[in-house]
Amino acid sequence: MKRDRQFRPLPVPSVDVQGLFGDRQDAICDSTAATLLDRCVEAGMVKAIDTSIPSPGVIIPIQPWGGTTQMFWDSDLGKSIETVAYSLYRRANPELEARVDAIIDLYEKLQNEDGYLNAWFQRVQPERRWTNLRDHHELYCAGHLMEGAVAYYQATGKKKLLDIMCRYADYLITVFGRGPGQMPGYCGHEEVELALVKLARVTGEKKYLDLSKFFVDERGTEPHFFTDEALRDGRDVADFHQKTYEYGQSHVPVREQTKVVGHAVRAMYLYAGMADIATEYKDDSLTAALETLWDDLTTKQMYVTGGIGPAAANEGFTDYYDLPNETAYAETCASVGLVFWANRMLGRGPNRRYADIMEQALYNGAMAGLSLDGKTFFYENPLESGGKHHRWVWHHCPCCPPNIARLLASIGSYMYAVADNEIAVHLYGESQARFEIGGAKIELSQKTNYPWEGAIHFGVKADKPARFAITLRVPGWAEGATLKVNGEAIDIASVTIDGYARIERDWKSGDAIDLEIPLAPRAIFANPLVRQDAGRTALMRGPLVYCVEATDNGEGLNRLTLTGDLGKAKTSTVDALRGAVALDLPAQRDAADWGTALYRTSPPKQEETTARFVPYPFWDNRTPGEMLVWVRTGAASGE
Template sequence: MPFTAVRFTDRFWAPRQRVNRERTIPHIDRQNTVTGRIDAFRRDWNPSPEVTRRDGRWNGTVVMFWDSDVAKWIEAAAYSLATTPDPALDARLDAIIALIAERQAPDGYMNTWFLTVDPEMRWANLRDWHELYDAGHLIEAAVAHYEATGKRSLLDVMCRYADYIGATFGRGPGQKRGYCGHPEIELALVRLARATGEQRYHDLARYFVDERGQQPHYFDQEAIARGQPPAQFWARSYEYNQAHLPVREQTEAVGHSVRAVYLYSAMADFAASEGDQQLRDACATIWRHLTTKRMYVMGGIGTSAKNEGFTSDYDLPNESAYAETCAAIGLVFWAQRMLRLGLDRRYTDILELALYNAVLSGVSHDGESFFYDNPLASAGTHHRSEWFACPCCPPNLARIIASLGDYVYAQNEHEAVVHLYAQGSGQFRFGEQDVTLHQQTDYPWDGRVTVRVETGAPASFALRLRVPAWSGAPELLLNGSPVNAPAEGGYLQIDREWIDGDEVVLALPMPVERLYARPDVTPDLGLVALRRGPLIYCVEQADQSVPVERIVLPASAELASEFRADVLDGLVVVTGTALAPTGAGWADDELYRTAPPELRPCPITAIPYYAWDNRAPGKMRVWLPTTGS
């Protein structure tokens, strides 16, 4: 279902979309402007010396990626226009797109860095220089703008570029057998093929997926052509960019986490559209490996800042966790595509977990500062920033929040599927009959969901409702009476002829739960985390009477939840009584002793992880020490 068929009227996502529209999107546009990203598309752009080559080496490599920052902003702005008309934003898009069209080379090539700074190095380093990655984001922006406005101004520009890329890369005579070190263009070309109906873009995307990791290795060959020994690659292994093996032979989530999930998204696209069983099996195997061995409790992925990605199984430290916001967004993309391979709540549960926690934490409550990395513990020094040297996350956040309706519903000829719960509506069509599903709920604060059917004439279809794995046994009512509905893949199904006013109530239990990590995750041994519904909780110093690092949560401590309207415009907190060691009885010169410190009761308040670092700066922890009694 297109996201334009979905409306939010709740007090959770609707305000966030409004903040995204009114504050985040304008903020990113201002940053793109003052940092020179918009001017880079002008023909007379004259980059300053610090972004040009120096001593034969590239300086300011981040500038090579500028096109993608503007492209993701265009995509976000287009999604916003599609649901909320804004003449000023529409005109702003037209002006920027006109600059891009004017800057495009006569042969169709479009990359501001290589058109201006070093044109002779075009396509010289696909491994590191992101030309095709930039192209992918520009293509996604073009598709979004076309679908939102009906205008072909950017779409035509990017079709020319895609045709140029298709003539340059492939297995034909004189073509380069290359692919991008940062996957993105693959999934973008799939979108372009769907938007235009042109098979050649689908075939080009398939080439890039199939060619990856083949021998002789293209990255080795291009390095030799540049006069650089392949062994000098700083990452030491092509696992970094998921090019260590052909994609059908890959079994583990490795390397740079954003690159990984973008590639896996494209693999799932082809597994679904072409029935490619090998790709389907590879996706399922990698998914299981990632979600059972290399994913944080709040849905973040990627452990290390050094490679912005994965390390080894169960290596999930808390304070040094990288968990890049873009990686969580990419995990949402991949999860949605896995759902197209088969309706299974395992994928939706992870989609929801990442969205409500690891994605949403990336943007501040006011919409104008951002996390690049998302640790699970902080000494009080980790804060959001207004912008970054490599600002990939802010526009990525803007585009996923603006297009949030993409993830709530789905349908085929005979089924209406509710993946996520949020008050609002979704418009469906079965044959010649329009059907609207209205959700009434206070999710994620409350697990009761009422779905009311609006239809002008009776309509036959199966309504499928997800039961999250965390919810236990739900209650299901149809027009006020209990109903036993068959469940498949974690979705309840009610198949009948629906009439106007029919009403289904799904009551999902939403207790406060303790979570424990597998013993192999050594940083979390002896620790406990709190979950309520789809939300992971943390303790932040602003709410505690003792230092957060001293809090011990007994296994027997009773926990309660309550809605507090005065905290960040309203949220549910978890409260209870914990223990904290005191310094009572310790002499001033006593550093160690044989008797343990005294533990005294202390009240604690936990808030949703996504909400931390929006109030007074202070320490934070997701995982807390616990006791056996």
Template sequence: MTTTSPVPAAADAPAQPAVTVTSRPLPVTAVRLDDPFWSPRVEVVRRRTIPFQRRQIDRVGHLRALAGAPDPGDAPPHVFWDSDVAKWIEAASNSLAVTPDARLERDVDEAVEVLARAQHPDGYLNTYFTAAAPGERFTDLRDAHELYCAGHLIEAGVAHHAATGKTSLLDVVRRYADLIGEVFGPGPGQLRGYDGHEEVELALVKLARATGEDRYLRLASYFVDERGREPYFFDAETARRGTDGWFGEHFSGLDHPGRTREYLQAHAPVREQHEAVGHAVRATYLYSAMADLAADTGDGTLLAACRRLWDHLAATRTYVTGGLGSSRVNEGFTRDFDLPAEDAYAETCAAIGLVMWSQRMLTVDRDRRYADTMERALYNAVLAGLSADGEHFFYDNPLASRGGVQRHEWFEVACCPPNIARLLTSLGGYAFAQGRDELVVHLALGAAVRFETSAGPATVDVSTDAPWGGRTQLRVTDSPGGEFTLSLRVPGWAEGGQLTVDGQRFDVADLLGPDGYVSLTRAWQVGAEVVLDLDVAVRRWWADPRVTGEAQHVAVTRGPLVYAAEEVDNGPSLVDLRLDRSAPARVVQVPGLPDVLGVRLSGGRVEHAGAGLYRTEPPRRVPADLLLVPYYAWANRGAGEMRVWLGDSED
């Protein structure tokens, strides 16, 4: 881990205790995935999704536009295009880090070469402002995603270097980051601005860690600290430009929400923000950067803001699936408890952002609620965004559908497909962390995990039957002989369990720490085993009554999985289904979905008598046997109806 010198907090920020980093995510190369649930899915991403996304990028013309040689049929460059290429490179690099693939490496090298040739002599690199809007660089930061694209390029450069040891892309992005550092800042002649779509901030932290260069950390701090200050930068930018920006050009006559300060999380300096507002992806990327900076600079004021924002988000604006963002209009938040099911936007990228933020909060504030949220979002709101075949994607993720909803091969704004690929190819860093003489298991994930202790490296093999079961086993396969700690999260969904350490059994409740983890310290020998057995039960959930759309409705979970009813299993008119409150549940194989387990429950169906829009005859309820499937698996057997929230039999 690279250490950096402290960067001071804003002068007007209230004093807070310094931040203590308890652990850091393990690198991709330290985790060899071997998991019955996740390994097949990651393999689909490696074998199908990554090559498929490269074909889509080539079909649309991203790299040809970068090279300055578009085909006549290519679409004009989009402001987002560089981020699509960058996320694809990051996903491919993550894959190469653990699975050599000569063909994929050649494809990545080819893309890197195109980027290097397209870079301007001063370090600037952006397809749209080179090919479509030359001479307008850094004039439309509010709308045109210039620094957002730069951030994803920087993340790609860091990942590519970590995977391959090559500096070809890292050198490119360092030159670009150095240019950004010259252009932006509070100094004489600098542009005192920041990006409309947050991303470069967290990318610069990654670059600082990879290179050991403090200037990138200081630049990230500047962008975070400057946000929301007066005079308001985007007003001044609009006045200088004399036009209404990219949104004004492409959404003529519409009052696009991108003009509002809340949409951009720029309504107040970040340390004064109390609610998660605006565009959900932008928000989670900003909060991720704030948590990163809290960790790397020791700034307690940023951590305090993150905790405050997290508490608000978790209490009022998060879907039961871990999805974020209720409105299609602003791709984000509206008001507290506004969580419609059928009209839910819940963008896949927003759920990915929540996973990213959760991981970072665990670094500086270990508490199982962050890992519980990360797990819930990962298994539900994120995984639903990818089809079983790895080549179809959801952009938004409703919690109810009247039919006709299906995943798509690609989008004009294709942020979600490569984003989910880069996340799933880096799962190890979300599941496992390295503390001081400690391995932390945040997520139950089968893998061989290598980490450092004061006495030398150690390796632990982790096996699990999650998410279907509650058993996780750790076996020490390499130990230097000194003391180290094994810390395992006990999820909030577990209703009890036992821990066995080298044959000795304990009740989990007796060993559980206040952070929700069991921590065991000893001089572990090769062959030592820890087994965590948790009770995995079907649970029914009722929403806060202020979530008015779900009144008299119930949702079902089992372990980390949220379940949904589909038309293919239960017939049409799912709105008429009713779930019994206390009937036992049976775990069954889902027809047509190999290796997917559903839940069969007793319930009923409302049958409507008479005809016409309004009837004088009352409906009646008849018994029904209901089959629910994991939410992530819906829409893989047709585009029929789906519902997460079902009628409560007692209402």
């Protein structure tokens, strides 16, 4: 297949979803969307942009790194607006829409004549505009408002916020560049790069792509912008947060980067933006760098949940194979960012190398961030808990709640992508996708109970017959998947390219595809270089990582040892987990008849038991207690 294809995600309104994804979206419509706005109001974010009242000033004190999370309030509002917008596709909600309209009106009044727009730097520290791109998230905030604007326009047809953000982007084009009086700068926290691509796609304005590409190309070049900026600003160039340009991936030009380093969310947002630019400009040098970085992340630095960034200290990466389970930072936003990146790596053609990881991170590291009722949120996502880790109602740095919400609320856009004469299905789940291809209007539907069952029935509706390819991911873990077109078996291997079965033909209404993906439970072992997982196994079924919880198995989950054959696993449906499939497996347990001693010279006796595993993203939704993903296994002494 040629590399110069350009796949772009379907717009969110073009896909309706049901099933598990639909259930998550209902929770967002029922609770999360309004909760996000409520929390933003409570935090003071709306007052901060209301020019009819005096500026509330510094509400969250300036921290030792020289800034405050209050500086990113625009981003929280932007992501919340984006979430509400997606929720409005699914379910009209005039009250929510009116609340967002009111916020947009405030932004309209706040915007400077020159187009500039930023709550902090207009209302609290106006004299500090564009003085510290390295630390103060100024363009990051712009990016999130742009994403919100695009989503709200697509959802409601209302252009006000989109126009505001286009004016701001037009102003940015005058500020940033290599021309006289311009700044050759970029943001310490990437985000505006991918946002400008969204803005360009919805407006058709290439100038926004060009600005995005400028930010990507400038990053990490010498003389270093952040060094020059610090000198101009009278700051110590060496004494800053984390004290390394690796923190924001600006240590070398992006095409020379080979190792995934620094703040995990920043890294993912950068790579996502790079992948967009690679797709739009067919930039092989960017793609090559991204492929190297992809391998680096996924073969040395990623939890089995698709969680990334093990350390709280830098909210990011440490050493290769350093994946502590109980202290895992694995920020929800970072897994969300990995989904963003993976999705955009599919821009130059379907490849399960990216899509499998996208699904793994989406279902596990990301989806765990939202409670089943849509009301509480994980920031960190450990793979082991002693019983004290629970979702927050809110967080002092509330980046994760709207991030997981906007991802799940827009998931249809991650399921399907179209290129000329081809539609790729990256993710499975009950849904209907509408798109135009080869001049025909097509609706492609999936009937399935995936991820709980592996049978997926595709139906085609077309206003007229058309020739194009339907390209379906065959997950790398799916051994023995089968495919039928209109009831006729197809040798799946013969049509599979890069892990996608590609069926090119004339499609007409009534055509059907049946894909059967076996969902046998899999015992997963980690590379022996991951010291924290030695002698342990994780259970997966389909895209889902499983875990044991105290509510099913009692406290003391490390007393369990998996010994049995996975073929003996029994599946059952758990109503309290919205129909999730649980797995029951024979296991041994260290016996409790130990006495009072803390230490002794004989090991505990073993007793037979059954261990119940439930999907990791659904943990901590019932009685709180211990949780464990990597369970001890007796397999190591076998083999």
